[in-house]
Amino acid sequence: TSYLFREFKDYAPIINSYYLNGNTSDIIKILSIGCSTGQEVYSLAIYCLEHNIPCEIMGIDLSESAIQKAKKAEYSLSYELQKNLENLGSEWNNHYKKYFTITGDSLSxxxxxxxxxxxxxEDSSKLNYFSEFDFIIARKMLYYLPEKNLRDTIDSIKKALKSGLDYSQHILIDDFTYHKIPALKQMIYHVM
Known part of the structure; x- marks a missing residue:
């Protein structure tokens, strides 16, 4: 289940710190793998807008229907408010509301x-990018992959990440993956 600003406090500050430390003179490029219906991607864009960080964010998913919903970007206001109240308290309602158009129970x-x-x-195990992204986020999806696809996905991610970046700081993956490939702990920033 996806919703806006899901576990967002875990990784948004990393992006802000990267930008503020002058690690890029350009637009920060972020890839969200397994983006589902797009809430994480839109949340990242809002975070960057809020912090004056120039960004381009791409969301990919194997599900064509999920990508169509992401492009349409119409979410249930009552559902999003409920999920965010559970996780962010009143911050979302008071602060981020300005980034949306609200019509009835529809939020866009x-x-x-x-x-x-x-x-x-797009298939995460067959990414066709080379040294393109500052950050790659793959959360709540990698543990569904068989080991072979997981290894191919990690190889694809490493190629897609900009050259010279420390893998341990710029690939954000959930903890469960380490049970399949423990060596990943050496190269991946740990986000619960």
Whole structure:
């Protein structure tokens, strides 16, 4: 289940720190693997807007229907408020509301947010990017992959990450994956 700003406090500060420390003179490029219906991607775009961080964010998923929903970007207001109240308290309602158009129970990111994101149907084990992204986020999806696909996905991720970046700081993956490939702890930033 996806929702806006899900466990967002775990990794958003890493992006802010990277930008503030002058690690890029350009736009921060972020890839979200297994983006489902797009809430994580839009949350990242809003975070970057809020902190004046120029960004381009791509979300990929194998599910064509999930990507279509991500592109449509219409979410249930009552559901999103409930999930975010559980996780962020009143912060979301008071602070991030300005980034959305609300019609009845429908919530949609505004144009300023949508301009920073793209979505594609794509297989994470066959990424065709070389040294392109500052951050790659793969959370809550890798543990579904068979070991062979997981290894191919990790290889694809390593190639897609910009050259010279420390893998341990720029690939954000959930903890469960380490049970399949313990050696990943050496190269991946640990985010619960």
């Amino acid at each position: 990111p505004n144009t300023n947010v949508k301009q920073r994101v793209r979505f594609r149907v």
